[in-house]
Amino acid sequence: MSDHKTPRRDFIKLATMTLGGVGAASLAIPFITSMNPGKDTLALASTEIDLSPLKEGQSLTVIWRGKPVFIKHRTPQEITEAKNTDLNDLIDIEDDADRVQNDKWLVVLGVCTHLGCVPLGQKTSDVKGEYGGWFCPCHGSHYDTSGRIRKGPAPKNLPVPPYVFLNESRIKIG
Amino acid sequence: MSSNDPQGYKKTLNSPYTGFKGWIDSRLPLVRMMEAEYLKFPVPKSLNYFWSFGGIAMFCLIGLILTGIFLGFHYKPSADEAFDSVERIMRDVNFGWLIRYLHANLVSFFFIATFIHIFRALYFGSYKAPRELVFLFGLTMFVLMMGTAFLGYTLPWGQMSYWGATVITNLFSAIPFVGDAILKLLLGDFNVGDSTINRFYVLHWLLAFAIVGLVVFHVITLHMTGSNNPTGSEPQSWDETVSFHPYVTIKDLNATIFFFIILAFVLFYYPNILGHSDNYIRANPMVTPAHIVPEWYFLPFYAILRAIPDKLGGVLAMFGSIAALGLLPWLDTSKVRSCLFRPVWRICVLLFAINFLVLMYMGGKPAEGIYVLISRIGTAYWFLFIFVLAPLVGFLETPRQPLSITNYLQSKKA
Numbered sequence: 141m142s143d144h145k146t147p148r149r150d151f152i153k154l155a156t157m158t159l160g161g162v163g164a165a166s167l168a169i170p171f172i173t174s175m176n177p178g179k180d181t182l183a184l185a186s187t188e189i190d191l192s193p194l195k196e197g198q199s200l201t202v203i204w205r206g207k208p209v210f211i212k213h214r215t216p217q218e219i220t221e222a223k224n225t226d227l228n229d230l231i232d233i234e235d236d237a238d239r240v241q242n243d244k245w246l247v248v249l250g251v252c253t254h255l256g257c258v259p260l261g262q263k264t265s266d267v268k269g270e271y272g273g274w275f276c277p278c279h280g281s282h283y284d285t286s287g288r289i290r291k292g293p294a295p296k297n298l299p300v301p302p303y304v305f306l307n308e309s310r311i312k313i314g
Numbered sequence: 315m316s317s318n319d320p321q322g323y324k325k326t327l328n329s330p331y332t333g334f335k336g337w338i339d340s341r342l343p344l345v346r347m348m349e350a351e352y353l354k355f356p357v358p359k360s361l362n363y364f365w366s367f368g369g370i371a372m373f374c375l376i377g378l379i380l381t382g383i384f385l386g387f388h389y390k391p392s393a394d395e396a397f398d399s400v401e402r403i404m405r406d407v408n409f410g411w412l413i414r415y416l417h418a419n420l421v422s423f424f425f426i427a428t429f430i431h432i433f434r435a436l437y438f439g440s441y442k443a444p445r446e447l448v449f450l451f452g453l454t455m456f457v458l459m460m461g462t463a464f465l466g467y468t469l470p471w472g473q474m475s476y477w478g479a480t481v482i483t484n485l486f487s488a489i490p491f492v493g494d495a496i497l498k499l500l501l502g503d504f505n506v507g508d509s510t511i512n513r514f515y516v517l518h519w520l521l522a523f524a525i526v527g528l529v530v531f532h533v534i535t536l537h538m539t540g541s542n543n544p545t546g547s548e549p550q551s552w553d554e555t556v557s558f559h560p561y562v563t564i565k566d567l568n569a570t571i572f573f574f575i576i577l578a579f580v581l582f583y584y585p586n587i588l589g590h591s592d593n594y595i596r597a598n599p600m601v602t603p604a605h606i607v608p609e610w611y612f613l614p615f616y617a618i619l620r621a622i623p624d625k626l627g628g629v630l631a632m633f634g635s636i637a638a639l640g641l642l643p644w645l646d647t648s649k650v651r652s653c654l655f656r657p658v659w660r661i662c663v664l665l666f667a668i669n670f671l672v673l674m675y676m677g678g679k680p681a682e683g684i685y686v687l688i689s690r691i692g693t694a695y696w697f698l699f700i701f702v703l704a705p706l707v708g709f710l711e712t713p714r715q716p717l718s719i720t721n722y723l724q725s726k727k728a
Contacts, residue, residue, distance in 0.1 A: 175513070177503050201600060205504040208600050254625060256484035256505075257477065257602040277604050278481065279620060279681050293681075295625050 186314030188306070191245065199262045201250060204313045208250035208258055209301055210274070211311075214285060219243050221272065222286035229290075232297045236286040239300050247311065248287035249301050252276040254294035259283060274298070351537050356555035357562050358543035360719045364438070365541065365562075366569035367431040372529065373570050374424035379522060381417040389469065391515035393508040396471035397596045415585040421463055422588045423577045425611035428456060429670075436642075436663050439651030440542040446643040448539065451532040453640050458525050460612065465518040467609060471511060472593030477606050479506045479514070485619075488626040505599060545722045546651025554719040605680065613677030614670050618696065620681045621689035631693060638700045645700060647708030650716055658711040662703045669695050 187204045189211065194200055197218075200211045214222070222236040223243075240246055252259050254276065260266040261274035261283070269275030269282035271290045276283075281292030288297040303313040329339040329346065339345040388407050390399040403410035432452070435441050441449035468479040483500055487493040502509030540549070549555045556562070580587065588610060592603050608616050615632050622628035653660035673692040679685040717725060 172499070175499050175502055177498060177509070181503050181507075181509070203600070206507055206599060207505050251505075254484075255481040256487075257481065257606065258600065259602075276602075278477075278602060278606050293620075293623060293625060293628070 186312060188310065188312045190310055192309040196244075197264075201262050202313070204249075204301060209313060210246070210248050210250040210262060210287070210298070212246040212248075212285075214244055214246055218272065218285040222246075222284065225284065225286070225288075231289050232295065234286075234288060234297055236288075239286050239288075239297070241303075241305060245311075246285070246287060247300060247303050247313070248298035250274075250298070252278065252281055252294055253289065253296040253298065254279055254281055254292070259298075351533075351558075352563075353557065353559040355537065355558035356549070356552065357541050357558055358545075358549050358719055359554060359556045359561075360543045360545060360722055361541065361562070361565075362544055363565075363569055364430070364434040365543075366566045367427045367434060369562075369566035370570050370573050371424060371427040371431055373574075374420050374427055375525065375529070377420045378417060378424065379526070381413050381420065382519075382522065384413050385417055386519075389515075391469065391512050393471065393511055393597075396469060396511055400470045415581055418589060419577060419581050419585065421466070422580075422609075422611065423573070424459070425463070427573065428459065429611075432456070433667055436666065437653045437660075438542055438544055439546050439646075439648075439653070441643045442546075442646060442648075442651050443643065444539045445536070445542060447535045448532060449643060450640055451528055451535060453636065455525050455528045455532065457636060458521050458528065460615075462518060462521040462525065463609065463611065465514045465521065468506075468511065468514050469518065470593060471597045473595045473597055473601075473603050474590045474593040474606070476506060476597035476599065477602055478608055479510065481606060482608075483510075485629045485632075488629045490626070507599075542651065543719060544652060544654060545717050545719055546655070547716050547718050547722075549719055607678055610674065610678070613675075614673035615677070617673040617677035617689045618693045620677070621686065621693040631697075635693075635696055638697065642700060642704060645704040647705050648711065648713060650713040652716060655714040655716045656707075656711060657714075659703075659707045662699060662707060665695070666699050669699075 187202060187209075189200070189202050191200075191211065191213070194211070194213045196213050197215045198213050201208045202211065203209070212218075219236075225236070227233050227235065239248075250258050250262070255278060257276050257278040259269075259274035259276040259281070261268040267275045267277075269291075271282050271284035273283040273285045273287060273290075275281070276292065276294065279293050281294035282290050283294075283298055284290050286297075287300075289295070301313050303311050305311050329336045329343070331339045331345060335345055385403065388399060388403050388410065390396060400414070403414050405411075407413075435449060435452070464478070464482060468475045483497060483506065486500060487497045489496060498504065500510075501507065502513060543549075590607060590609075607613075615635065618635050619628045619632040622631045648656060648659065650656055653663055669692050673689065673696075676685050676689040676692065681689075
């Protein structure tokens with residue numbers, strides 16, 4: 141084989157393999173995307189809740205996207221505790237004011253940020269952990285009255301889902 | 315090789331058989347392969363019963379696939395129907411209880427056989443050159459086995475199924491930046507749900523057959539090097555070997571029957587002893603059971619996961635613990651294979667086995683106080699064993715001169 145032909149053949153080989161690779165990758169996209177939540181699953185993505193039956197100190201668990209959402213009507217004491225926490229004591233630093241729209245109502249996703257268990261603390265008889273909020277029984281994470289992680293393996297605060305107050309006593313999550 | 319067949323291809327056509335067998339064999343050389351690999355195959359004559367656990371594991375795999383097929387005829391992989399269809403199998407399907415209990419308990423016994431099989435490889439140095447690939451295919455199968463068992467445990471859709479699946483899939487959310495997107499992609503939903511159980515069912519089947527495929531590679535690589543044996547010395551002559559059939563076939567069959575008698579005892583008298591009663595409660599996405607425990611065979615790895623106080627770190631340590639074992643053939647610097655002739659390494663390996671059982675116990679306990687401390691020590695020893703002791707002991711220890719197979723057998727008689 142003469143010298144000048146070899147690089148040309150190499151180039152053709154490389155170009156063919158590259159095109160084949162790009163083709164295979166493009167073909168993979170619809171298949172991989174098909175594994176993501178479908179349109180029907182996404183359509184169930186908002187829930188409306190009436191807050192009026194909830195008295196001070198009571199909590200409500202509602203389902204949003206198949207996951208529990210904790211709604212807590214906080215007592216003045218719980219509000220003060222959440223407000224007066226020294227931010228330097230927090231693992232995932234976030235001010236209580238950034239986590240609520242109305243001080244009385246705390247709305248957080250009831251899914252532990254460690255490995256996805258549902259923390260205890262919604263019922264009055266539940267263990268609430270060392271910070272008076274929630275306690276995850278799976279691996280021992282403690283959350284405070286603002287749903288912030290204070291102790292245990294969870295890395296983040298309980299996330300606040302997107303929600304709006306439709307009026308004084310009605311919210312829409314999602 | 316004849317002159318008109320310069321590359322020797324056509325010699326494969328010269329079957330030693332005649333008639334129908336010969337006709338098949340000269341076109342599909344399966345008959346001659348089976349004879350060479352499973353009848354006449356030479357095996358060191360010093361093998362002990364530890365060498366039967368590979369065969370036992372294979373029989374467990376066959377049993378799982380057979381029972382799995384029959385369960386699949388009745389099972390419905392959907393969030394609404396799964397739990398009820400399993401109850402129907404248990405109550406209404408003819409012998410459904412037997413088939414399901416067999417499937418559930420065979421998994422446990424498959425893991426028992428595999429743990430002993432892996433211990434055998436560590437103790438007698440079967441992972442060392444030239445059997446590195448045998449070992450790596452084995453470890454890969456072990457990982458797939460754990461994947462398959464996890465997927466299968468999700469299918470009955472009880473509380474432990476659901477929350478086990480939630481906790482384990484959430485491990486992927488520890489991956490920085492893309493974790494949550496990957497989790498959503500795996501589940502096909504925002505939480506473990508209908509899409510999840512459907513795909514888990516398909517993957518449970520797929521991985522089971524992937525394991526079968528890997529068994530073939532495991533055996534091919536093993537048959538290239540031949541079996542290791544308690545001395546770690548290679549056979550020096552035909553006198554030091556026996557043929558696979560009838561010597562190994564009968565011995566393995568004997569061991570398998572004994573092993574399956576124990577399985578039968580558990581199956582018929584304590585069918586739920588290795589399971590968790592919470593899994594007879596239908597999955598409830600709103601309530602997490604007070605104490606989530608994985609199946610017993612995952613406990614050592616679960617203990618490692620929980621020993622690390624950081625989420626990503628825990629996940630890396632858990633997967634890393636098995637991956638690190640794959641480096642052992644290269645990290646172990648000793649020229650001697652078998653622990654029979656390695657006084658220091660022998661203690662390290664036995665401690666590793668005891669540590670494995672301790673971690674198993676810790677994984678079943680709540681993650682608090684002394685349990686966490688012991689889990690951390692156990693995790694530290696796991697990695698110390700692989701990354702420090704294996705290279706260092708091989709370097710510092712003075713092993714005894716390994717006996718030949720013949721001398722070993724004579725010394726055992728004496």
